[in-house]
Amino acid sequence: xxxxxxxxxxxxxxxxxxxxxxxxxxxxxxxxxxxxxxxxxxxxxxxxxxxxxxxxxxxxxxxxxxxxxxxxxxxxxxxxxxxxxxxxxxxxxxxxxxxxxxxxxxxxxxxxxxxxxxxxxxxxxxxxxxxxxxxxxxxxxxxxxxxxxxxxxxxxxxxxxxxxxxxxxxxxxxxxxxxxxxxxxxxxxxxxxxxxxxxxxxxxxxxxxxxxxxxxxxxxxxxxxxxxxxxxxxxxxxxxxxxxxxxxxxxxxxxxxxxxxxxxxxxxxxxxxxxxxxxxxxxxxxxxxxxxxxxxxxxxxxxxxxxxxxxxxxxxxxxxxxxxxx
Amino acid sequence: xxxxxxxxxxxxxxxxxxxxxxxxxxxxxxxxxxxxxxxxxxxxxxxxxxxxxxxxxxxxxxxxxxxxxxxxxxxxxxxxxxxxxxxxxxxxxxxxxxxxxxxxxxxxxxxxxxxxxxxxxxxxxxxxxxxxxxxxxxxxxxxxxxxxxxxxxxxxxxxxxxxxxxxxxxxxxxxxxxxxxxxxxxxxxxxxxxxxxxxxxxxxxxxxxxxxxxxxxxxxxxxxxxxxxxxxxxxxxxxxxxxxxxxxxxxxxxxxxxxxxxxxxxxxxxxxxxxxxxxxxxxxxxxxxxxxxxxxxxxxxxxxxxxxxxxxxxxxxxxxxxxxxxxxxxxxxxxxxxxxxxxxxxxxxxxxxxxxxxxxxxxxxxxxxxxxxxxxxxxxxxxxxxxxxxxxxxxxxxxxxxxxxxxxxxxxxxxxxxxxxxxxxxxxxxxxxxxxxxxxxxxxxxxxxxxxxxxxxxxxxxxxxxxxxxxx
Numbered sequence: 001x002x003x004x005x006x007x008x009x010x011x012x013x014x015x016x017x018x019x020x021x022x023x024x025x026x027x028x029x030x031x032x033x034x035x036x037x038x039x040x041x042x043x044x045x046x047x048x049x050x051x052x053x054x055x056x057x058x059x060x061x062x063x064x065x066x067x068x069x070x071x072x073x074x075x076x077x078x079x080x081x082x083x084x085x086x087x088x089x090x091x092x093x094x095x096x097x098x099x100x101x102x103x104x105x106x107x108x109x110x111x112x113x114x115x116x117x118x119x120x121x122x123x124x125x126x127x128x129x130x131x132x133x134x135x136x137x138x139x140x141x142x143x144x145x146x147x148x149x150x151x152x153x154x155x156x157x158x159x160x161x162x163x164x165x166x167x168x169x170x171x172x173x174x175x176x177x178x179x180x181x182x183x184x185x186x187x188x189x190x191x192x193x194x195x196x197x198x199x200x201x202x203x204x205x206x207x208x209x210x211x212x213x214x215x216x217x218x219x220x221x222x223x224x225x226x227x228x229x230x231x232x233x234x235x236x237x238x239x240x241x242x243x244x245x246x247x248x249x250x251x252x253x254x255x256x257x258x259x260x261x262x263x264x265x266x267x268x269x270x271x272x273x274x275x276x277x278x279x280x281x282x283x284x285x286x287x288x289x290x291x292x293x294x295x296x297x298x299x300x301x302x303x304x305x306x307x308x309x310x311x312x313x314x315x316x317x318x319x320x321x322x323x324x325x326x
Numbered sequence: 327x328x329x330x331x332x333x334x335x336x337x338x339x340x341x342x343x344x345x346x347x348x349x350x351x352x353x354x355x356x357x358x359x360x361x362x363x364x365x366x367x368x369x370x371x372x373x374x375x376x377x378x379x380x381x382x383x384x385x386x387x388x389x390x391x392x393x394x395x396x397x398x399x400x401x402x403x404x405x406x407x408x409x410x411x412x413x414x415x416x417x418x419x420x421x422x423x424x425x426x427x428x429x430x431x432x433x434x435x436x437x438x439x440x441x442x443x444x445x446x447x448x449x450x451x452x453x454x455x456x457x458x459x460x461x462x463x464x465x466x467x468x469x470x471x472x473x474x475x476x477x478x479x480x481x482x483x484x485x486x487x488x489x490x491x492x493x494x495x496x497x498x499x500x501x502x503x504x505x506x507x508x509x510x511x512x513x514x515x516x517x518x519x520x521x522x523x524x525x526x527x528x529x530x531x532x533x534x535x536x537x538x539x540x541x542x543x544x545x546x547x548x549x550x551x552x553x554x555x556x557x558x559x560x561x562x563x564x565x566x567x568x569x570x571x572x573x574x575x576x577x578x579x580x581x582x583x584x585x586x587x588x589x590x591x592x593x594x595x596x597x598x599x600x601x602x603x604x605x606x607x608x609x610x611x612x613x614x615x616x617x618x619x620x621x622x623x624x625x626x627x628x629x630x631x632x633x634x635x636x637x638x639x640x641x642x643x644x645x646x647x648x649x650x651x652x653x654x655x656x657x658x659x660x661x662x663x664x665x666x667x668x669x670x671x672x673x674x675x676x677x678x679x680x681x682x683x684x685x686x687x688x689x690x691x692x693x694x695x696x697x698x699x700x701x702x703x704x705x706x707x708x709x710x711x712x713x714x715x716x717x718x719x720x721x722x723x724x725x726x727x728x729x730x731x732x733x734x735x736x737x738x739x740x741x742x743x744x745x746x747x748x749x750x751x752x753x754x755x756x757x758x759x760x761x762x763x764x765x766x767x768x769x770x771x772x773x774x775x776x777x778x779x780x781x782x783x784x785x786x787x788x789x790x791x792x793x794x795x796x797x798x
Contacts, residue, residue: 046773064774064796066796085773124697191697191707
């Protein structure tokens with residue numbers, strides 16, 4: 001008898017636990033157990049990349065909602081949709097409040113509201129580069145006396161240009177038989193076309209064996225020394241005068257570093273003549289303009305020997321340098 | 327009594343130490359993971375092991391890692407370029423943009439490439455045994471491989487588990503999805519190391535500086551860093567690579583001057599060959615034929631391919647209504663009049679899988695210059711674009727390139743090379759193009775189809791840690 005009683009107990013226990021299981025697997029419907037996986041609305045608005053027909057007004061709404069079966073979209077412009085992933089064309093620019101209500105078949109729902117900015121993507125701007133002291137006024141430097149060359153000195157590449165007057169204002173002078181130069185770095189938009197305008201006056205041809213020429217180089221920012229990041233100064237007194245950017249004349253002469261090389265020869269006209277030079281910035285967001293007098297000997301003075309070049313027998317003056325994006 | 331206690335203590339210690347040595351001896355007659363990678367020669371075996379992982383196994387076992395040999399399923403066959411011939415079975419899920427988490431091919435692919443990550447991390451973990459002179463190069467090679475794999479995985483799955491060291495079996499890190507930005511951060515940092523540490527002396531079947539620069543350029547294009555991309559590409563362009571004069575030679579004259587990085591296979595060797603060349607034909611491989619050309623791609627190639635069309639595809643000799651990919655004909659043989667008769671085992675083909683070639687570099691150069699604009703007429707871009715078209719016999723001078731022109735040129739040039747899906751998504755056209763394609767073939771597309779589901783077996787093993795992508 002005792003044995004039988006024990007067996008009954010075991011059977012009873014099994015029944016109770018089986019009842020629990022039965023309840024657990026009851027279909028989730030109204031008035032039943034709670035919906036353990038309520039819907040969650042999630043979406044992303046994706047602007048079309050289409051260029052024509054105001055494609056920027058077209059939006060695709062991707063749906064990442066969880067545990068939902070029906071969807072109600074309100075695009076905030078009067079349009080609605082019940083598609084899983086609808087498209088909507090907005091009529092004009094503006095910020096629209098878009099909402100998605102995701103519902104499941106238990107009557108539960110969840111709403112996500114987002115602000116969607118509809119605007120025409122701006123054309124990538126190509127702005128005129130900013131250079132300092134392009135009219136070559138006599139201004140302060142970080143050290144030394146005021147000079148029209150202020151903002152334009154890199155002592156690794158040459159001796160500083162000289163202050164002078166002419167053309168109705170201060171001008172920059174490249175002395176004869178000296179390695180005078182100007183150098184300045186500026187920011188550009190990659191792969192854009194630029195134009196350099198500059199007014200140049202050569203002294204009358206001296207008729208000697210080494211006539212002067214003026215060489216313009218636009219140097220690639222990728223040619224700067226490794227690890228160097230250019231700083232675009234706004235005051236001439238802030239510019240360093242050495243130890244930045246291009247660090248040797250040889251480096252400026254590497255062909256791959258030159259986006260433009262142009263040599264102006266003496267036009268046998270001493271007036272200020274405007275020249276126009278063009279370059280493309282290529283794979284650079286920074287470039288340097290390097291201008292020097294050439295045609296002379298790399299001997300005759302310690303400076304000439306140090307830099308390995310010099311201007312020829314005539315002085316050259318420049319004024320009013322303007323660089324514009326085309 | 328005190329003396330006895332002391333003696334017992336000593337005895338106990340003695341027994342423990344001798345037990346450790348006795349129970350865990352370092353085996354001398356077999357290779358053991360614990361003691362391997364003791365010198366650079368062994369580390370180099372670890373390096374080759376990464377490439378072995380990329381190759382994948384050439385067999386039919388569903389337990390093997392097939393890696394690159396099945397990559398076309400998850401890339402090209404999910405695009406508008408190719409489909410299965412029969413439209414049946416697991417393969418057809420890719421055709422119809424209806425991949426399920428239980429699909430065995432994605433489980434194989436996912437498992438294969440995380441195994442390559444493990445192999446790369448193993449090399450990096452044992453860098454200490456490398457000589458100072460070779461260390462940077464070995465590190466660069468491992469980081470290149472790791473970045474290459476993560477770049478593919480992040481584009482296929484989105485946020486993914488990110489492992490940068492060897493982990494144990496119970497480590498949750500293998501299931502925790504990390505933000506896409508974190509994945510790209512590691513990819514960029516790995517490729518920068520690879521560019522710095524590698525040179526171009528490794529040939530085309532192993533990582534080189536040019537390969538790292540080219541791959542990093544593609545990563546930067548994906549991230550919208552156009553200037554960095556352009557600078558890297560121009561560096562590759564000055565590195566002695568050139569387009570093959572004849573388009574066919576790109577694929578059948580291996581290690582030509584156009585190929586920058588390819589995954590190497592050797593013909594006839596069961597352990598080093600591939601079977602995708604056979605699978606692309608009718609009844610040559612294990613399947614009846616997969617990666618067949620869609621009607622959409624066929625019409626596109628006939629209109630835009632130029633000389634490339636007849637090198638890229640042909641009418642199936644047995645089923646003339648079907649079109650086959652022929653860029654990878656087994657060892658270059660066409661299979662005779664029925665397209666399936668070979669006097670060697672075509673399932674042991676030696677065609678390399680090209681990952682990066684010079685035409686891709688030139689077209690990426692155009693993409694970098696175009697940047698966020700919708701078109702370009704920059705001289706440098708036109709020159710690169712024209713080179714690719716000229717080789718295809720399309721010599722009419724191009725004066726302006728739109729984004730659509732560029733995407734079309736990439737489709738024609740790189741057709742069936744597992745680029746199309748990544749390209750349309752990178753160009754922001756994934757939804758438009760696949761949406762329209764789905765309508766044309768009667769399939770159902772949602773933006774969730776741009777990402778693959780995580781394999782159900784991984785979800786299961788993760789005990790709820792690995793979250794599935796939306797829509798699956």
